[in-house]
Amino acid sequence: MTIDSARGAPSTGADDASGTPEASPELIQLLTPEGERVEHPDYPLDLTPDEVRGLYRDLVMVRRFDMEAVALTRQGELGLWASLLGQEAAQIGSGRALGERDMVFPTYREHGVAWTRGLDPLKVLAMFRGLSNCGWDPAEHNFHLYTVVIGSQTLHATGYAMGVQRDGVLGTDKAAATIAYFGDGATSQGDVNESFVFASVFNAPIVFFCQNNQWAISEPLEKQSRIPLYRRAQGFGFPGLRVDGNDVFACLAVTRKALEAARSGQGPMLIEAFTYRMGAHTTTDDPTRYRLEAELEAWKLKDPIERVKAYLVRNDLADTEFFDEIDAEAKQYAADLRRRCLELPDPEPMAIFQDIYAEPHALISEEQAQFAAYLESFETEGSGS
Amino acid sequence: MSTDVLTLGKALNEGLRRALEDDPKVLVMGEDVGKLGGVFRVTDGLQKDFGEDRVIDTPLAESGIVGTAIGLALRGYRPIVEIQFDGFVFPAADQIITQLAKMRLRSQGAIKLPVVIRIPCGGGIGAVEHHSESPEVYFTHTAGLRVVACSNPADAYAMIQQSVRCDDPVIFFEPKRRYWDKAPVDRSGEWLPLDRARVVNPGSDVTVLAYGPMVKTCLEAASAALEEDRSLEVIDLRSLNPLDIDTVLESVRRTGRCVVVHEAPVFSGYGAELAARISEKCFYHLEAPVLRVGGFSTPYPANRLEEHYLPDLDRVLDAVDRVMEW
Numbered sequence: 257m258t259i260d261s262a263r264g265a266p267s268t269g270a271d272d273a274s275g276t277p278e279a280s281p282e283l284i285q286l287l288t289p290e291g292e293r294v295e296h297p298d299y300p301l302d303l304t305p306d307e308v309r310g311l312y313r314d315l316v317m318v319r320r321f322d323m324e325a326v327a328l329t330r331q332g333e334l335g336l337w338a339s340l341l342g343q344e345a346a347q348i349g350s351g352r353a354l355g356e357r358d359m360v361f362p363t364y365r366e367h368g369v370a371w372t373r374g375l376d377p378l379k380v381l382a383m384f385r386g387l388s389n390c391g392w393d394p395a396e397h398n399f400h401l402y403t404v405v406i407g408s409q410t411l412h413a414t415g416y417a418m419g420v421q422r423d424g425v426l427g428t429d430k431a432a433a434t435i436a437y438f439g440d441g442a443t444s445q446g447d448v449n450e451s452f453v454f455a456s457v458f459n460a461p462i463v464f465f466c467q468n469n470q471w472a473i474s475e476p477l478e479k480q481s482r483i484p485l486y487r488r489a490q491g492f493g494f495p496g497l498r499v500d501g502n503d504v505f506a507c508l509a510v511t512r513k514a515l516e517a518a519r520s521g522q523g524p525m526l527i528e529a530f531t532y533r534m535g536a537h538t539t540t541d542d543p544t545r546y547r548l549e550a551e552l553e554a555w556k557l558k559d560p561i562e563r564v565k566a567y568l569v570r571n572d573l574a575d576t577e578f579f580d581e582i583d584a585e586a587k588q589y590a591a592d593l594r595r596r597c598l599e600l601p602d603p604e605p606m607a608i609f610q611d612i613y614a615e616p617h618a619l620i621s622e623e624q625a626q627f628a629a630y631l632e633s634f635e636t637e638g639s640g641s
Numbered sequence: 642m643s644t645d646v647l648t649l650g651k652a653l654n655e656g657l658r659r660a661l662e663d664d665p666k667v668l669v670m671g672e673d674v675g676k677l678g679g680v681f682r683v684t685d686g687l688q689k690d691f692g693e694d695r696v697i698d699t700p701l702a703e704s705g706i707v708g709t710a711i712g713l714a715l716r717g718y719r720p721i722v723e724i725q726f727d728g729f730v731f732p733a734a735d736q737i738i739t740q741l742a743k744m745r746l747r748s749q750g751a752i753k754l755p756v757v758i759r760i761p762c763g764g765g766i767g768a769v770e771h772h773s774e775s776p777e778v779y780f781t782h783t784a785g786l787r788v789v790a791c792s793n794p795a796d797a798y799a800m801i802q803q804s805v806r807c808d809d810p811v812i813f814f815e816p817k818r819r820y821w822d823k824a825p826v827d828r829s830g831e832w833l834p835l836d837r838a839r840v841v842n843p844g845s846d847v848t849v850l851a852y853g854p855m856v857k858t859c860l861e862a863a864s865a866a867l868e869e870d871r872s873l874e875v876i877d878l879r880s881l882n883p884l885d886i887d888t889v890l891e892s893v894r895r896t897g898r899c900v901v902v903h904e905a906p907v908f909s910g911y912g913a914e915l916a917a918r919i920s921e922k923c924f925y926h927l928e929a930p931v932l933r934v935g936g937f938s939t940p941y942p943a944n945r946l947e948e949h950y951l952p953d954l955d956r957v958l959d960a961v962d963r964v965m966e967w
Contacts, residue, residue: 389743393751394715401747408740411705415712422668422694422718447736450705457700611750612785614808618836618883620784 282484282498283530286505289558291566299509305573311504312568313582314348315561318368320586321377324594325367325384329539333598334384338365342502342534345560346467348372349507350435350529353515357398357432359420361413364402365467366437373397381597388603407445410436410464414451417460417518426461426521433518434462435511441472443488444480452492452526461518463511464489464526467501469533474546486528494524501531502560532558605631644827650820652794653683653759656801657721661691664719667805670697671706671723671759680725681761681820703733710756711741719755719805726817727762728771734779741810742785753808757801762790763854763904764951765818767944774941775853775905780812781882781914788882789835790814792856794824796879799832807835816854838885840892844874847898847961850889850915852878855902855952862957871961881911889915890922897928898964902952907935929967932960 284296303311322340329337340347347368354360354372362369367380379392383402394400403409413436420432442448443466455462468485470477481488489496499510507529514525532555536543568574609624647655660667669684669691675698678685688696699706703724710720724730730737737758744754764773781788787809791797797815804811833839841856842863851859856877863873874892878884893899899919901912912933919931934952942950 388749390747391749393748395751400715401744403740405735405739408708408736411708411736412712412715412740414705415709415714416716417712418709419713419716419718422713423716446702446732447704447708450700450702450708453700453702454705454709611746611748613787614745614750614753617787618885620883 282486283500284497284506284510285500285503286509287503287563287567289502289563291563291568291570293505293567296506296509299506299513301505301509303505308564308568309574309578311348311352311508312561312564312574313585314352314368314371315344315504315564316582316586317589318344318348318371319561320590321371321593322367324590325381326535326539328381328594328597329384334381334539335386336384337539338537339535339539340365340367342532342555342560343467343469344368345504346465346501346507346529346531349504350465350511350527353508353511354435355433355515355519357430358515359398359400359413359416359432359434361400361409361416361434361436362402363406363409363437363439363442364404365439366402369437370399373399375399377593378596378600381593382600385597385600387600407438407442407448407451410438410442410448410451411454414455414458414460414462417455417462417524418458420461421458426519431519432461433515434460435465435515436462437465437467439472440466440468440470440477440480440485441475442466443485452489452494452524455524456493459521459523461521462524463514463518464524465511466526466528467531468528469501469531471533471537471543471547473537473541474543476547484528486526489526494526496526496528498528498530501529502558502563504560504564531560644825646823647794647798647826648821648823649791649794649797649816650681650683652798652826653801653815654685654687655826656798657684657687658690660721660802660805661687661695663802664805666718668695668697668713668718668720669723670699670710670720672699672701672725674698674723679723681817683759683815683820684723703729703731704736707733707736707741707756707758711736711744711754714754714756715752719757721757721759721801721805724758724760726768726772727760727774727776730758730760730776733758737780737786737810737812738783742783745809746785754810755805755808756810757804757807757813758811759801759813759815761817761820762814763816763818764941764944764947765854767947770941770943773944773947775903775936777812777814777881777905778909778911781911786810786812786882787836787880788812788814789880790816790853791879792816792819792851792853792877794822795826796877798826798828800835800879803832803835814853819854819857822857833879836880836883836885838876838878838880838888840874840888841877842873842875844872844896846872846896847874847900847964848889848892848896849873849875849900849902849957849961850878850912851875851902852881852911853904855904858952858954859902859957862954862961865954865958866961871965873961884914884918886918886922889919893919893923894926897926899927899931900934900957900960900964901931902934902957902960904936904951906938907933908938910935929964932964934960
């Protein structure tokens with residue numbers, strides 16, 4: 257993509273959708289892959305050394321958590337895992353931009369965002385271990401349930417934002433923004449497009465955070481779009497922008513500003529975090545069947561963690577001892593999670609009948625009693641009576 | 642007791658008005674529900690009195706309407722969604738079946754989804770295609786949803802308010818060809834629970850089970866049958882999920898004969914579930930198999946043919962004859 261085509265009239269061709277972000281002035285970046293801080297006139301960001309070290313710790317911890325989950329899956333302890341490898345900055349940057357009252361609507365890959373909200377990762381592991389169909393209280397950390405069907409949660413997020421609007425809190429200190437996570441593949445879904453329509457016409461306080469990781473399982477971005485995804489927003493009547501999704505500083509600054517705008521009643525915004533899915537779609541996927549190793553190698557050079565490390569070293573903000581400490585903490589954290597995961601008990605059979613309805617339901621009660629009696633009949637046989 | 646004669650449509654309108662008055666968290670949303678008052682005028686005047694933030698004209702996107710209603714419920718609201726016609730509910734099927742029905746379970750009981758989805762259903766009004774369907778079993782087959790169908794103005798008034806107060810999602814079927822039927826409405830608030838069936842015509846020879854638009858047809862059949870000295874006990878099921886099976890079984894054990902009537906196709910229809918349950922629980926009481934009267938296993942026909950497709954008084958009586966003569 258040339259500078260002219262990026263700034264000028266809508267350009268043509270599939271190349272434009274994925275493009276090469278470095279060459280494009282469209283891409284908001286505050287930290288280069290080499291760890292060099294760059295300023296952007298619209299996104300000033302002042303972080304204390306502690307805050308930068310904190311972000312580095314976040315990134316390392318969630319990557320280590322993710323790695324452990326992949327290992328647990330390989331060992332048969334989880335049924336499946338959707339790895340966030342490569343997307344840590346997009347998730348930590350946007351997650352750390354959130355205020356306490358803001359509400360998150362994740363996909364099934366937002367383990368990094370979950371970390372920033374303080375959700376016990378064991379609950380996520382329990383879901384992928386097959387112990388629950390999710391199983392947390394969204395209100396506890398303002399972090400909604402993982403959504404498995406692609407794009408459905410964007411409508412829930414929009415409705416929630418319409419609720420915030422009706423509460424009359426926008427522009428006050430009780431204001432809350434909503435953030436909906438989704439991927440590049442989801443942008444083809446009707447629900448995502450409908451959520452753009454609803455959010456736009458109701459001017460709902462929502463940030464649409466699209467992690468464009470270039471691949472929807474085996475389908476590259478050009479199967480979803482002929483224009484860069486962030487430009488879709490314009491057609492719906494709200495702003496869209498593209499941020500370097502591997503740059504935790506830029507993701508933080510851009511999301512923070514979008515959330516503030518939403519809270520103050522300025523309506524929705526689309527953020528396209530341009531990143532890359534370094535791993536497989538899930539542990540059952542085999543990316544060697546559809547993508548080239550060279551692409552992966554190119555993206556390795558843009559690693560979200562290495563650039564923060566380089567920045568810390570370059571600016572004398574951290575020494576070897578610091579990095580060793582974080583690594584040791586991450587190792588310990590992963591070992592602890594593994595132990596706790598393996599200790600998770602299987603649910604009781606009667607759990608099948610729980611929590612389906614809020615009010616009594618005759619059919620559920622009837623089948624529950626029948627199944628309990630059936631199970632009991634084996635116990636009676638077993639006891640020899 | 643305060644009673645008034647209202648049409649079914651007006652009874653719903655007043656029920657919705659009460660619900661909006663009783664709880665500031667109640668919202669009405671859908672296509673054309675505002676200024677127009679809905680294509681059947683069921684929401685007439687509500688936006689004028691409760692404002693655009695509570696009676697919401699939405700974009701024309703059914704999945705979007707139900708999906709955002711879920712989000713509003715998560716924020717503490719109690720949305721009442723109008724799907725304009727039965728055949729338009731399918732774009733919202735994913736949000737209803739995959740999201741709305743399962744979200745409470747997915748949260749292990751942490752959240753409630755008090756969303757009511759109103760669907761005008763059934764045929765008999767000479768409409769174009771997709772405007773006369775009976776999609777109830779898609780929803781009765783989905784755990785997590787409650788499915789109810791009103792058949793008369795009094796129930797319409799009560800059941801819509803009971804549905805709004807219910808903490809579970811409720812699919813609320815309205816018999817569109819009965820919108821203009823008039824009957825007294827009881828405003829006392831002392832109503833039959835939402836999940837209970839009602840014997841609407843006591844009888845002793847045959848139990849006739851119906852819901853929604855077919856209740857009236859079955860009541861007419863009961864009057865006609867009397868002329869031949871046949872006594873039909875007509876039960877309005879009202880709630881399809883859960884089903885008030887006890888009321889049904891008590892009746893069938895007395896009569897020994899049962900006919901089920903609905904507009905939806907017979908094959909894999911709601912009557913199949915009733916017939917199976919009755920056979921299992923009343924096997925030794927039955928004098929004849931449970932017979933089903935319903936639509937054919939065809940798409941709903943063009944409206945010049947609908948009178949042949951829809952069960953009517955004669956088809957109900959034909960089935961009654963067959964169970965009597967078995």
